[in-house]
Amino acid sequence: MKEYKVHTYEEAIEVIREIGFLPLAKLIPNYPSLDSITAKEHWYTGSELDPWLWRAKFPGDGSAAYGKFVKKKSVLLSTELLPFYRAILGSPLSIEARYQDGLMSREAVELFALIKENEGIDTRVLRVEAGMKDKEKKKLFDNALLELQGSMDICVSGTKAKTNDAGEKNGWSSTSFETMNYWAKNHRIDDSQIEKEEAKMKVRDHFASICSNEAMKAFNKIFGL
Template structure:
């Protein structure tokens, strides 16, 4: 099933309905024969700070508990429907906790440091997080970004929103800053229960939901990601 943008403006309500139907919606084209928020909306609506601005929707989804948001696939931003997310997270994160993976040498030290800070400061914004992690130096930016991508790619953390950057006088200063929280904290706050089953059971649940609404190429792509 291939979705195309309608001639009329594509609204947040349209996007919310679609996410609930297909479960996973990337912001930009990512999955073959599968819609993205970019492909469904008008270029002129982006970054307008209006109700039709999809850039605003990316944080409205998690704020309203409709979908999790983060760089979950191939380090790319994706929305995952609230019903799908527990199963999706079980597949991405495997059966072991982050600390079990870290103890087994399967997770990085920087990611471990950053996760502990986020756990102690749910909703922390990027600049503060980077400072508390001792990674403000320019040469540490890549390691910081990689650690955030690692934690999102294993669904340990999600993007919870954005905060307006302010200067010392309280005036707006530069781009908004992304905020992060643990996936578990976001789920508890939105009334979503974790999936208690195995990774294999989670894959089967997702396959059953995808088959009626995803193309074969799209399913083949996502299954390769999970292999």
Template structure:
């Protein structure tokens, strides 16, 4: 079983890709008990350096190279999910109901419904444009907008597809890069990944069979509680 240790040597993207393929789910920061995180496996001095060893850059590279899906899928925290695991992960942790059905039953907010429809129409849309088109640019609507994005990632309806530079009216870079979003279905389609055709229980069984040999008992128990809470 793999546990997190203090990083003393350089940890490369290839190292991370091999690990994600093996354990299936890797949070960016410590989240799952007795389970590694990208933060713990890498050296602090490598972060935000814009070098090949910068893990902050990998969050874009993983989905871009179709090696792993990326998003705030667990407890509103950023997680990488291996491409082979993702269809089962989505079925296990996502809802069996469509967002419209959840909205009609009072299980989802109107803002999430609006945001998802825009993302479906404009796959890969960046945050600032998305917020504008959702008519949530006002300061008092920021929380509702952020909550909608968190909800849609938590239900695995959308993924973070990358970041785009913010440009001013003249087309010059202006400020921090902006996160872009696409539907999970579109990311899988573009990555050549077939969606899982079975039900939630079958997806969980598939994941459990792969988790048990490489996850700690504490980590496995933690995620199984999340599976039990989704509807």
């Protein structure tokens, strides 16, 4: 597979468009990740060359969808291939129907309803609104968020800085979430229904044209190709 070396945000966007799927950290053998194609010394510097800050810019400007969509790991997905990924990983059934069929947890259903009512909601606010602020409910909360990202019902919309009463930045930024439908509509991404088998064929052909055999095996497993 082609070697990539990225220095700027714009170059990272080009790589995502070209390969269609970019994990933040190592996930696929013989395949790039954002941390493998960028300079280690730029991470967590807070500068415009900091890839850790880019992760919030991609979904913010519509360059890529971002979330823990695969194996509970953070990945960036190109907007061109997004509808095909959704057809494979998502479900044609509504959240309510999946819950009735025992395919979704009650916590995930409740969080989805809150996110839909408050698109772009801060994780900290979401946890309070869901009544899951207690320490013993953190795991339930985190698992429900992972569940909704894994089914591509929600995605990261960006990050929000923690501020004090004076409006000054105070502590780490937190993730904010939107429903995937809302994000896709805002960024004019085609959300027409695609048949699962058609989507698999498109994704299979795409990765077969750029990947090593080892990487292709991993993608076959992830997407059931």
